[in-house]
Amino acid sequence: MIAADELVGITVASVSPRKQAYLRFKEHKAAVGSVFVLTVLVLAVLLTPLTARYGVNEPVIDIKVAKNQFLPPRSEAWFGTDDIGRDIYSRLLYGVRVSLLIGLASAIISVVIGVAVGAIAGLKGGLFDDIMMRVTDIFLAFPILVSLLVMRNVLGAISWMKPIIGELSSVRFLIFLFAIFGWMGVARVVRAQVLSMREREFIEASRAIGAKNGHIIIRHMLPNSVGPILVALSLSVVGAIISESTLSLFGYGPNVGAGSTSLGLLVGGSAKAARAGYWWLVVFPFAALLIITLCISFIGDGLRDATEPKASGGRA
Amino acid sequence: MIRFVLRRLLWAIPTLLLVTFLVYCAIRIGTDPVQSYKRANSRLTAKKIAEFKEINGLYEGFGGYVRGYFQWLKGFLTGDWSKSIFRNGDVWPVLKNALANTLVLGITASTLGIIIGNALGVFAALRPGRLRDTAVNSAALVGLSIPPFVSAIILQLVFAIYWQRWFGGGSLFPTSGVYPPGHSGFDLFLRIKHMVLPVTVVAIQTIAVYSRYMRASLLDVMNSEYLRTARSKGVSERRVLVRHALRNALIPVTTLAFLEVGSIVGGLIITENLFEYPGMGRYFLNAYSSGDFPQLMPWMVIIVASVIVFNLLADIVYAFLDPRIRLD
Amino acid sequence: MSEALKLTDFRVSFPTLSGDVQAVRGVDHAVNQGELLAVVGESGSGKSVTFLGLMGLLPNSAVIGGSAVLDGVELVGADPKVVRRARGKKIAMIFQDPLSSLNPVQRIGVQIVEMIQSHQDMPKRAASTRAVELLDMVGIPQPDQRSLQYPHEFSGGMRQRVMIAMAIANEPAVLIADEPTTALDVTVQAQILEVLQRIKTELNAAIVLITHDLGVVARVADRVEVMYAGRPAEMGSIDALFDHPSHPYTVGLMRSLPSSDRARLVPIPGAPPNMLAPPSGCAFRPRCPHAAPVCAGDVPSLRPFGDLETACVRAEEIAAELIEAVR
Numbered sequence: 001m002i003a004a005d006e007l008v009g010i011t012v013a014s015v016s017p018r019k020q021a022y023l024r025f026k027e028h029k030a031a032v033g034s035v036f037v038l039t040v041l042v043l044a045v046l047l048t049p050l051t052a053r054y055g056v057n058e059p060v061i062d063i064k065v066a067k068n069q070f071l072p073p074r075s076e077a078w079f080g081t082d083d084i085g086r087d088i089y090s091r092l093l094y095g096v097r098v099s100l101l102i103g104l105a106s107a108i109i110s111v112v113i114g115v116a117v118g119a120i121a122g123l124k125g126g127l128f129d130d131i132m133m134r135v136t137d138i139f140l141a142f143p144i145l146v147s148l149l150v151m152r153n154v155l156g157a158i159s160w161m162k163p164i165i166g167e168l169s170s171v172r173f174l175i176f177l178f179a180i181f182g183w184m185g186v187a188r189v190v191r192a193q194v195l196s197m198r199e200r201e202f203i204e205a206s207r208a209i210g211a212k213n214g215h216i217i218i219r220h221m222l223p224n225s226v227g228p229i230l231v232a233l234s235l236s237v238v239g240a241i242i243s244e245s246t247l248s249l250f251g252y253g254p255n256v257g258a259g260s261t262s263l264g265l266l267v268g269g270s271a272k273a274a275r276a277g278y279w280w281l282v283v284f285p286f287a288a289l290l291i292i293t294l295c296i297s298f299i300g301d302g303l304r305d306a307t308e309p310k311a312s313g314g315r316a
Numbered sequence: 317m318i319r320f321v322l323r324r325l326l327w328a329i330p331t332l333l334l335v336t337f338l339v340y341c342a343i344r345i346g347t348d349p350v351q352s353y354k355r356a357n358s359r360l361t362a363k364k365i366a367e368f369k370e371i372n373g374l375y376e377g378f379g380g381y382v383r384g385y386f387q388w389l390k391g392f393l394t395g396d397w398s399k400s401i402f403r404n405g406d407v408w409p410v411l412k413n414a415l416a417n418t419l420v421l422g423i424t425a426s427t428l429g430i431i432i433g434n435a436l437g438v439f440a441a442l443r444p445g446r447l448r449d450t451a452v453n454s455a456a457l458v459g460l461s462i463p464p465f466v467s468a469i470i471l472q473l474v475f476a477i478y479w480q481r482w483f484g485g486g487s488l489f490p491t492s493g494v495y496p497p498g499h500s501g502f503d504l505f506l507r508i509k510h511m512v513l514p515v516t517v518v519a520i521q522t523i524a525v526y527s528r529y530m531r532a533s534l535l536d537v538m539n540s541e542y543l544r545t546a547r548s549k550g551v552s553e554r555r556v557l558v559r560h561a562l563r564n565a566l567i568p569v570t571t572l573a574f575l576e577v578g579s580i581v582g583g584l585i586i587t588e589n590l591f592e593y594p595g596m597g598r599y600f601l602n603a604y605s606s607g608d609f610p611q612l613m614p615w616m617v618i619i620v621a622s623v624i625v626f627n628l629l630a631d632i633v634y635a636f637l638d639p640r641i642r643l644d
Numbered sequence: 645m646s647e648a649l650k651l652t653d654f655r656v657s658f659p660t661l662s663g664d665v666q667a668v669r670g671v672d673h674a675v676n677q678g679e680l681l682a683v684v685g686e687s688g689s690g691k692s693v694t695f696l697g698l699m700g701l702l703p704n705s706a707v708i709g710g711s712a713v714l715d716g717v718e719l720v721g722a723d724p725k726v727v728r729r730a731r732g733k734k735i736a737m738i739f740q741d742p743l744s745s746l747n748p749v750q751r752i753g754v755q756i757v758e759m760i761q762s763h764q765d766m767p768k769r770a771a772s773t774r775a776v777e778l779l780d781m782v783g784i785p786q787p788d789q790r791s792l793q794y795p796h797e798f799s800g801g802m803r804q805r806v807m808i809a810m811a812i813a814n815e816p817a818v819l820i821a822d823e824p825t826t827a828l829d830v831t832v833q834a835q836i837l838e839v840l841q842r843i844k845t846e847l848n849a850a851i852v853l854i855t856h857d858l859g860v861v862a863r864v865a866d867r868v869e870v871m872y873a874g875r876p877a878e879m880g881s882i883d884a885l886f887d888h889p890s891h892p893y894t895v896g897l898m899r900s901l902p903s904s905d906r907a908r909l910v911p912i913p914g915a916p917p918n919m920l921a922p923p924s925g926c927a928f929r930p931r932c933p934h935a936a937p938v939c940a941g942d943v944p945s946l947r948p949f950g951d952l953e954t955a956c957v958r959a960e961e962i963a964a965e966l967i968e969a970v971r
Binding site: 030138141142143145146149150151152153154156157158242245246249250267270271274275277279282286289290293294297301 | 335338339342343345346347348454457458461462463465466469470472473476477478579582583585586589590600601604619620623624627
Binding site for chain 2: 699701728729730731732733736737739741744745746747748749758759762763794796807810
């Protein structure tokens with residue numbers, strides 16, 4: 001008699017979920033490519049004194065020597081110059097740094113608030129949940145620009161909040177403004193996750209040994225929601241960056257003072273520049289904006305694929 | 317089914333009231349109508365200011381806000397609207413024009429999106445994983461990721477500046493307004509010429525959205541078992557595709573369409589402003605930047621009403637198309 | 645009694661990135677009219693794939709070989725149109741999960757009418773009336789009202805009856821029932837099986853009942869075919885099979901069933917075979933308590949063994965042990 005446990009099938013080595021997610025992410029070529037591009041970009045932006053060729057406000061050529069305004073791209077200024085002769089390339093590096101800061105900061109605040117609200121809403125349900133859903137529904141029903149502008153004014157008019165969120169149009173103010181919009185998307189995602197996990201056995205088991213709600217959220221539900229939360233985070237960052245640009249376009253951009261600039265401001269000046277035909281003031285800021293947002297979007301897509309495997313390919 | 321509709325309708329009315337109240341508060345706080353009034357008129361006496369406050373129901377405190385809201389509501393519903401602070405004329409004629417212009421632009425772009433987008437989505441879903449699928453999906457993702465102002469400004473750059481440089485003569489497609497300056501009367505051809513660029517910008521978004529949605533929906537349906545049952549009945553593949561797969565895949569897409577159309581009225585702000593197209597978007601930014609409360613409120617009401625009405629319609633149509641939903 | 649469906653060396657394989665999955669590796673059997681043949685086996689034994697394959701319901705990538713003759717027409721290698729026309733008319737199938745197998749947004753009556761109109765030239769009104777008759781035939785109360793309802797408004801058992809009504813609409817010669825009772829309660833199971841039996845006698849149809857449940861088999865089958873790893877292991881009349889099974893796999897199946905006269909359940913050791921590279925010789929060899937070197941030879945085919953047909957090369961030698969094992 002042949003040993004009954006002679007295995008004829010394929011043996012599968014067990015792989016941890018984290019490793020599995022990592023492997024799945026690697027399959028997503030656009031996402032992997034985006035990680036590289038984004039890393040290069042972030043490094044270039046962080047190492048600005050080294051990577052920039054001029055200061056933020058430094059004219060490329062001394063005006064006494066030669067005309068320096070609105071020069072198209074050339075060897076002294078790779079991306080051309082603006083209305084007072086400053087190098088667009090360098091200004092973009094400094095500007096992207098500011099905008100990435102705004103985007104990340106507001107996204108992180110969004111996630112913190114959103115996770116808290118979403119988890120409680122999902123777990124407790126009831127009135128809190130109802131109200132939260134209604135409020136976010138209402139906000140999301142309006143055109144974003146309208147909500148942004150109205151909210152901006154309302155926040156600006158509430159005087160007792162000034163110490164926390166800063167003056168109207170300051171960078172701090174914008175971070176808080178975007179955070180107020182960002183948390184709703186995150187909260188919905190977290191709430192959905194909590195709802196789907198609430199009835200699962202491992203949560204029941206946890207309760208059966210007396211775990212409290214807070215413990216359940218932190219130790220069990222959040223680690224299992226990392227994927228969707230990361231995706232929501234990436235969406236928040238992209239949203240903040242684009243919102244900054246949109247606001248700047250109509251003159252409501254960040255007030256960074258004369259010594260600085262932001263990507264949004266550079267993009268914001270593109271409308272007028274286009275009409276005058278200064279294409280480098282349009283194309284390069286747009287390219288920077290698109291590269292950043294596309295990279296983050298692809299990474300978000302990759303994260304989604306990595307953490308939510310759907311059977312059979314082709315469903316991005 | 318009737319009960320379903322009635323119940324939804326009953327919910328819509330208090331929602332409408334509550335939201336308009338919140339909007340009222342937000343705009344009053346945000347734009348400070350009294351300040352705007354002062355800015356608009358140079359010589360004001362205390363009496364005139366008090367009069368202004370009285371007419372427009374601008375009372376203080378929370379109770380005052382509620383009272384002011386109902387005064388405004390009464391005026392709004394009876395057609396007795398405050399006059400614009402800055403323009404010193406009636407609000408409705410301007411708003412009406414803006415609404416009409418936006419509807420023309422939005423419906424054209426939506427129609428393009430629905431026809432082309434859905435076709436692309438079906439095209440992609442029929443051969444999942446192959447080149448056409450990846451191509452459509454990636455293109456749609458890129459289309460969605462490009463903010464409308466980017467495509468708008470690039471188009472302006474090309475058509476306002478470079479077309480002339482490269483091809484001489486005037487620009488092929490105008491980049492602003494509805495008619496050339498100084499034109500009067502209705503001219504269909506000119507109208508269309510002026511609309512080409514703005515419609516293109518909006519259509520990029522709508523086509524991307526619909527193609528992704530239809531693709532996902534159809535892919536989902538293609539995996540269903542009832543398609544296998546239909547084939548086992550000897551039904552032709554074409555009929556399986558159209559009568560079963562497509563018909564079922566269209567259900568969520570139709571719901572989306574209603575929601576999307578509902579968001580047209582307020583959704584074209586950026587595009588309209590960049591192309592100087594005199595629609596609801598331009599109206600809003602003008603009113604907002606001057607802080608013109610009487611102009612803003614009716615605009616908001618139209619937006620809110622549109623969203624709520626079309627959400628309601630989307631729900632109803634969904635229940636009509638998918639009988640499983642009616643188990644409410 | 646004539647042969648409604650005859651399979652000869654029927655094969656199905658699926659090309660995959662890791663190689664060809666040989667799901668069905670040579671099936672020979674026939675089903676006669678007025679007879680209920682039960683096809684029994686584990687998941688992955690190829691029992692469903694066999695019939696999906698001959699009906700042309702597998703993905704285009706599937707490779708189908710051998711011969712399958714339905715009512716005199718060869719289906720393997722035939723023009724897809726020929727196969728399609730046979731579907732629903734000469735051969736019909738009912739599936740395991742009636743909820744997902746019915747279009748959720750179409751009324752039941754409409755779906756039955758589609759079956760009718762695909763093969764008969766009947767105006768809609770007449771077809772609708774016929775649909776109501778069919779619902780009545782399978783025992784659905786108030787069929788005229790029910791015909792206007794949607795699938796989710798029916799219970800599981802009723803839905804399965806609806807599927808049966810749809811399948812017999814054109815009086816097919818062969819009806820394939822793929823695990824029709826697996827998703828149903830035991831009490832409802834009995835009702836469905838009873839409906840199938842009635843159809844067998846009233847329409848004189850050939851019914852193939854695919855199942856992994858020997859209890860179901862015992863109730864309604866005339867003949868049984870046991871499949872393992874894409875090939876038949878044993879075939880015979882139900883009485884013969886239950887009384888003196890000749891294949892160790894059949895014995896294994898029987899011993900793993902709960903029964904009033906069995907003190908313990910004895911599972912079959914090991915795991916189902918990997919169909920990318922099935923074992924040489926008899927595929928059951930790695931799990932068989934009676935395996936011997938001779939079993940690793942040629943892939944065994946069905947051969948007559950008393951009143952059964954068996955694919956076990958050692959059938960004669962181990963017959964006594966097997967019968968002892970199932971007592």
